[in-house]
Amino acid sequence: MIPAIRIEQVGLAHTRVLATLHAACLDDPWSAAAMADVLASPGAFACVAVPVDSSDAAPAGFALARLAADEAELLSLGVIPSARRRGIGQALLDDVIRSASRLKARALFLEVAESNDPARLLYAAKGFSAVGRRPDYYQRANTVPVAALTLRLTLRQVGVDTGPDDVGT
Numbered sequence: 001m002i003p004a005i006r007i008e009q010v011g012l013a014h015t016r017v018l019a020t021l022h023a024a025c026l027d028d029p030w031s032a033a034a035m036a037d038v039l040a041s042p043g044a045f046a047c048v049a050v051p052v053d054s055s056d057a058a059p060a061g062f063a064l065a066r067l068a069a070d071e072a073e074l075l076s077l078g079v080i081p082s083a084r085r086r087g088i089g090q091a092l093l094d095d096v097i098r099s100a101s102r103l104k105a106r107a108l109f110l111e112v113a114e115s116n117d118p119a120r121l122l123y124a125a126k127g128f129s130a131v132g133r134r135p136d137y138y139q140r141a142n143t144v145p146v147a148a149l150t151l152r153l154t155l156r157q158v159g160v161d162t163g164p165d166d167v168g169t
């Protein structure tokens, strides 16, 4: 079920919010300074998912991406553990796909750990396909190295009011 959330575009002014969300969602937290560097880089764009029926309205997830020439890259995506499996990750990804299409990107790329089944299932449901594999890419203390998969989604060139053909597949 899609919960009552709204997706808001955010930027440098939301560095701390994004860094806090990143730390809550992923194993390798980025500092606020690192997040600010990414947000300040050319072509960067970000969004958060805000519950509309929550009294504190704290964001439950985020997505961070970057446009370079006619390609976009999803740099990070996360939903806080207590809000997962309610369609928020999908809504954030849809928003990134729409934004990248509006920015005239022809494709959206991302990297995902081969062991990350939830994320891989989400991306597969959106139509991403693997175009590369880097063995032992993710190396964390006391864990077996994990390969990174590079995934790609072709985006249709669209006007402002329509979505890419891959959305919802």
Ligand SMILES: CC(C)(COP(=O)(O)OP(=O)(O)OC[C@H]1O[C@@H](n2cnc3c(N)ncnc32)[C@H](O)[C@@H]1OP(=O)(O)O)[C@@H](O)C(=O)NCCC(=O)NCCS
Binding pocket: 025, 026, 076, 077, 078, 079, 080, 083, 084, 085, 086, 087, 088, 089, 090, 091, 111, 112, 113, 116, 117, 118, 119, 121, 122, 123, 125
């Ligand atoms: C990956 C992540 C963003 C998914 O967010 P989410 O809000 O839970 O995902 P959604 O509820 O929108 O799920 C959409 C679809 O993805 C798939 N999916 C997501 N999580 C899944 C899980 N735990 N098990 C199986 N399928 C899953 C399903 O196909 C799901 O559709 P369904 O619920 O109709 O079956 C979230 O698990 C997360 O933040 N993980 C930690 C950070 C991370 O791995 N980020 C990605 C880095 S590349």
